[in-house]
Amino acid sequence: MQARNILAVSILALLVAAPVFAQGAIVGIEDLDDRIDDIQEDAGDDLAEGSDKDRFGINQYAQGWTGSAALGFSGTSGNTDTADLNFAGRLRYGNGPWNHTLGFAGEFSEDNDVRNKEEIFLTYEVNRYMTEEFYLFGLGSVRYDDFDSNRLDGFLGFGPGYRVINTPTQTWRVQAGPGVRYIEDQLRNDSTEVAGIAASRYYFAFSENTYLTMDTDVLFSDEDTVVTNDLGVNFRMTDRLSTRVSYRTEWDSDPLPGLKSTDNKLGVSLVYGF
Numbered sequence: 001m002q003a004r005n006i007l008a009v010s011i012l013a014l015l016v017a018a019p020v021f022a023q024g025a026i027v028g029i030e031d032l033d034d035r036i037d038d039i040q041e042d043a044g045d046d047l048a049e050g051s052d053k054d055r056f057g058i059n060q061y062a063q064g065w066t067g068s069a070a071l072g073f074s075g076t077s078g079n080t081d082t083a084d085l086n087f088a089g090r091l092r093y094g095n096g097p098w099n100h101t102l103g104f105a106g107e108f109s110e111d112n113d114v115r116n117k118e119e120i121f122l123t124y125e126v127n128r129y130m131t132e133e134f135y136l137f138g139l140g141s142v143r144y145d146d147f148d149s150n151r152l153d154g155f156l157g158f159g160p161g162y163r164v165i166n167t168p169t170q171t172w173r174v175q176a177g178p179g180v181r182y183i184e185d186q187l188r189n190d191s192t193e194v195a196g197i198a199a200s201r202y203y204f205a206f207s208e209n210t211y212l213t214m215d216t217d218v219l220f221s222d223e224d225t226v227v228t229n230d231l232g233v234n235f236r237m238t239d240r241l242s243t244r245v246s247y248r249t250e251w252d253s254d255p256l257p258g259l260k261s262t263d264n265k266l267g268v269s270l271v272y273g274f
Contacts, residue, residue, distance in 0.1 A: 067091040097129040118146040152184040195221035209236040224254035
């Protein structure tokens with residue numbers, strides 16, 4: 001099964017981790033976060049938080065509500081007629097030692113009036129800091145894909161997290177825990193199995209306007225083992241306009257017949273945050 005099918009599993013892993021990490025690519029969460037970041041990368045919020053003291057204190061997010069959203073469309077006509085629509089968003093709420101994150105994303109594509117992509121992601125994460133380094137997290141995610149072997153892929157899990165490094169220019173958080181994964185294929189056959197997830201979130205600031213992130217997630221269950229690594233560099237051009245260049249690698253221990261076990265993706269995005 002392809003790594004992308006893992007639905008936002010990473011959600012469990014990192015989102016919750018220390019400040020709700022960009023949540024992981026396993027369980028779809030990482031997949032979800034990757035789409036949210038690639039489509040929008042939270043320019044205004046994430047880039048601003050990169051140099052904000054709240055990122056390095058007990059809470060990653062500022063108190064109260066923050067958020068961002070992005071919408072993209074492209075089309076061609078002539079020898080081929082195509083249409084592609086992407087949207088993504090993230091809402092965050094900080095309340096004392098509690099951090100909440102709700103993320104969503106969708107992608108729809110048509111080629112010569114034939115639909116060839118229809119994906120929707122939704123994820124929720126919460127983490128509670130017990131100390132400045134140690135926290136507990138919980139996460140849930142669901143992914144719908146009408147053109148994949150798994151029509152529905154969902155994950156629900158929890159566990160502990162720890163901030164290994166926490167300085168004004170560098171942070172590193174890790175988290176892991178058990179969970180439950182639900183899968184439904186295109187024939188409506190479903191299964192529920194015990195799963196586990198481990199995640200790592202690394203951040204390094206080169207300057208006030210440029211920073212690097214590397215998110216790694218591992219999701220394992222009877223179905224397969226998926227490892228995802230997302231390396232990205234963000235550049236803030238204005239207070240609200242940002243650019244992100246990323247390189248994502250996904251490895252699946254049990255890919256579908258005829259498919260390779262490793263996928264690589266180079267992404268460049270322009271995002272507006274609020």
